[in-house]
Amino acid sequence: MLTLALAGIRHLQVENFGGVKPSSRSSSPERPQPRPSLWSVLKTPSIIAVAFASTMVDGSMNLFGFYWLPTLSSLRQVSASELPYGTIFSSMMAASMAAALAFNIVMDRQMFSYSRLAAGILSVAAFCSSSLAAGERTEGATFWLFCLLQACVGVLTPCIGVLKGRLIEDDARTTVYSVMRTPFNILAVVSLLAVKDNSNVDGVFTTCALMLVASLAVMWAASSRGMP
Numbered sequence: 001m002l003t004l005a006l007a008g009i010r011h012l013q014v015e016n017f018g019g020v021k022p023s024s025r026s027s028s029p030e031r032p033q034p035r036p037s038l039w040s041v042l043k044t045p046s047i048i049a050v051a052f053a054s055t056m057v058d059g060s061m062n063l064f065g066f067y068w069l070p071t072l073s074s075l076r077q078v079s080a081s082e083l084p085y086g087t088i089f090s091s092m093m094a095a096s097m098a099a100a101l102a103f104n105i106v107m108d109r110q111m112f113s114y115s116r117l118a119a120g121i122l123s124v125a126a127f128c129s130s131s132l133a134a135g136e137r138t139e140g141a142t143f144w145l146f147c148l149l150q151a152c153v154g155v156l157t158p159c160i161g162v163l164k165g166r167l168i169e170d171d172a173r174t175t176v177y178s179v180m181r182t183p184f185n186i187l188a189v190v191s192l193l194a195v196k197d198n199s200n201v202d203g204v205f206t207t208c209a210l211m212l213v214a215s216l217a218v219m220w221a222a223s224s225r226g227m228p
Contacts, residue, residue: 002185009178049222050163051180053118056215057156059187060129060208066192067204068092068146071132074201075139088143092150099154107162114166115223118159119216125152126212133205166228 076083128149168176
């Protein structure tokens with residue numbers, strides 16, 4: 001299905017180049033700039049770094065979305081009442097929203113570059129995932145680690161979005177974004193096939209931690225080379 005969708009998009013979708021503004025010195029419209037090739041955009045190191053980090057973050061959060069509920073359920077004692085799943089999910093979403101609001105406040109003051117902020121938040125997210133994968137977990141500690149992990153997502157999502165917007169030109173954005181989603185779709189299928197069932201929770205969060213560490217390394221290297 002994805003292959004058919006990709007073929008249809010390639011042949012039917014037209015890039016939006018925006019309106020052509022008339023020149024202030026002449027009544028004739030300005031000649032549009034040459035459209036950059038897809039390969040010339042994708043081989044840019046900074047765009048490769050953002051695409052890799054985005055894929056790893058999305059992939060780890062995809063695994064988290066499937067396994068947060070079985071993880072908490074496995075820690076619940078048999079004699080205890082049922083977990084308040086609605087309250088837990090709402091708490092994680094509130095943490096994500098609060099972190100996104102904090103992101104706006106921090107970046108309005110220009111305290112960090114976007115790439116350095118992303119690298120710092122990725123280190124926190126990797127710590128959360130590795131803590132979840134390490135040995136024994138309590139129900140309360142797992143809940144707060146989940147909330148902290150979702151807070152990291154609340155910062156990473158707009159941060160990576162800003163980096164994509166600054167690095168990718170408007171006339172190639174739709175095509176590049178579509179191509180950047182392909183590795184994530186493949187990674188999602190492979191990771192779900194690898195973990196197989198709910199019994200290997202430690203392996204799931206170990207995989208998430210490794211993915212986040214890899215994205216941290218790439219993002220830190222890119223920020224050291226002048227990424228915004």
